[in-house]
Amino acid sequence: xxxxxxxxxxxxxxxxxxxxxxxxxxxxxxxxxxxxxxxxxxxxxxxxxxxxxxxxxxxxxxxxxxxxxxxxxxxxxxxxxxxxxxxxxxxxxxxxxxxxxxxxxxxxxxxxxxxxxxxxxxxxxxxxxxxxxxxxxxxxxxxxxxxxxxxxxxxxxxxxxxxxxxxxxxxxxxxxxxxxxxxxxxxxxxxxxxxxxxxxxxxxxxxxxxxxxxxxxxxxxxxxxxxxxxxxxxxxxxxxxxxxxxxxxxxxxxxxxxxxxxxxxxxxxxxxxxxxxxxxxxxxxxxxxxxxxxxxxx
Numbered sequence: 001x002x003x004x005x006x007x008x009x010x011x012x013x014x015x016x017x018x019x020x021x022x023x024x025x026x027x028x029x030x031x032x033x034x035x036x037x038x039x040x041x042x043x044x045x046x047x048x049x050x051x052x053x054x055x056x057x058x059x060x061x062x063x064x065x066x067x068x069x070x071x072x073x074x075x076x077x078x079x080x081x082x083x084x085x086x087x088x089x090x091x092x093x094x095x096x097x098x099x100x101x102x103x104x105x106x107x108x109x110x111x112x113x114x115x116x117x118x119x120x121x122x123x124x125x126x127x128x129x130x131x132x133x134x135x136x137x138x139x140x141x142x143x144x145x146x147x148x149x150x151x152x153x154x155x156x157x158x159x160x161x162x163x164x165x166x167x168x169x170x171x172x173x174x175x176x177x178x179x180x181x182x183x184x185x186x187x188x189x190x191x192x193x194x195x196x197x198x199x200x201x202x203x204x205x206x207x208x209x210x211x212x213x214x215x216x217x218x219x220x221x222x223x224x225x226x227x228x229x230x231x232x233x234x235x236x237x238x239x240x241x242x243x244x245x246x247x248x249x250x251x252x253x254x255x256x257x258x259x260x261x262x263x264x265x266x267x268x269x270x271x272x273x274x275x276x277x278x279x280x281x282x283x284x285x286x287x288x289x290x291x292x293x294x295x296x297x298x
Contacts, residue, residue, distance in 0.1 A: 008033050009047045010283045012040070016056055020063050021083050024056050049176045058180075060084075061097045065187050068106040075102045098188050108190050147252060149240040149259040151296065156234035159198070160186055161214035162226050167207065175199060175213055182214040185227045192218040200232070200272035212270075233269060236296040241276070245285040249273065249292075256294050269295035 012033050016024055029052055030040040044052050060082040067078045079090035094102050162178045179197045186193055195216035203210040212230070223229040238260050242252035253271065260267050276289040 007283060008035060008040070009044050010279070012044065012052070013048075013055070014281065014283075016052075017059055020056070020060050021081050024052075024083065026052055049173060056083075057093065057097075061094060062187070064090075064094060064102070065098065065105065068102060069109060078102070097184075100188070145242070145244065145248070145251065147240045147242070147255040147259075149238055149256055151236060151238055151263070151265070154234055154237055154293070157194070157232040158217050158220050159214050159230050159232055160191060160217055160221060160223060160227055161200070161212040161230050162228070163202075163210065163212050165208055165210050168209070171209070171211070174211070178213040179215070182227050185224060186215055186217060186221075189221060189224070191221040194218040196275050196278075198232075198272050198274040200270050202270045232272065232293075233295055236298060238265065238267075238294040238296055240292050242290045242292060243286070244288060246288065246290065249290060252290070252292055256292055260294060260296065266297040267294055268297040271295070 012029050015032050016029065026037045026041060030037040033040050035043075041052065044050075044055075048055060050058070064078050064082045067073055067081065071078075073081070075091065076087050079085075079087055082090070084090035084093070091102060094105070098105055100108075160182045162182060164174045164178065166174045175197075183193070183197075185191070193215050197213065197215055199211055199213040201209060201211055214227070214230075216232070221229050238256050240252060240256055242249055256271075257267070271292065271294045274291040274293070276291055277287065279285075279288060282288060
């Protein structure tokens with residue numbers, strides 16, 4: 001994926017997320033990006049997998065959901081804060097998105113557990129799932145980063161995941177779809193997100209890879225359809241943080257593998273990546289951070 005379109009889309013996403021109570025017409029967003037409406041629609045959709053209208057409606061619904069769970073504002077006040085001028089239109093949109101009324105959503109609340117920074121977490125990971133794992137350059141540069149790798153003990157983590165078998169070129173699109181679907185299911189079911197999205201690599205191959213991707217949650221959840229409940233294993237892991245474009249993550253994985261062998265340890269189980277930063281908030285790929293976890297044999 002070319003970095004040029006991303007540089008045009010990222011400021012639009014950031015602007016929209018901060019002004020959800022205002023007019024966010026395609027013309028206004030195009031003016032913000034300094035391009036024509038037609039051009040913005042084309043590059044936005046190709047980069048994020050959503051039209052500007054779909055993204056804005058999703059972000060408005062996420063803001064509304066957080067407000068219902070963290071404030072006592074009336075339905076009308078929430079509607080106005082999310083850019084709607086009609087209580088009826090807002091309620092219909094909310095029900096179509098979450099399969100329940102605003103009143104029912106608020107009544108259910110965070111029934112299973114409460115996360116102090118739930119709203120901040122939604123704002124962090126919500127703006128654009130389609131940008132996770134995007135490549136910054138069609139000709140990636142060699143990764144020369146030096147990694148600080150350590151061994152630590154982690155606790156098991158409840159997660160919601162979807163499994164896919166994908167070609168390397170289809171990974172970014174698959175992750176965008178998976179993160180969006182698991183996130184929406186969590187909001188509908190009342191599952192509380194407990195961290196950033198992740199991808200677990202069950203099987204690697206030059207032609208096809210089997211992945212499980214999704215969201216950490218604070219408590220067990222039954223899942224539904226293709227979204228199923230699972231647990232990331234606890235125990236000893238080798239871990240490091242990669243800072244930079246996603247297309248250089250293979251260098252981080254290689255460094256961890258080499259460290260494990262040099263330390264006389266044995267890898268056991270599938271590794272995973274946790275995407276600490278949301279590209280929608282960080283325009284420069286050099287600032288993207290990803291934490292790697294490689295399970296170790298006790």
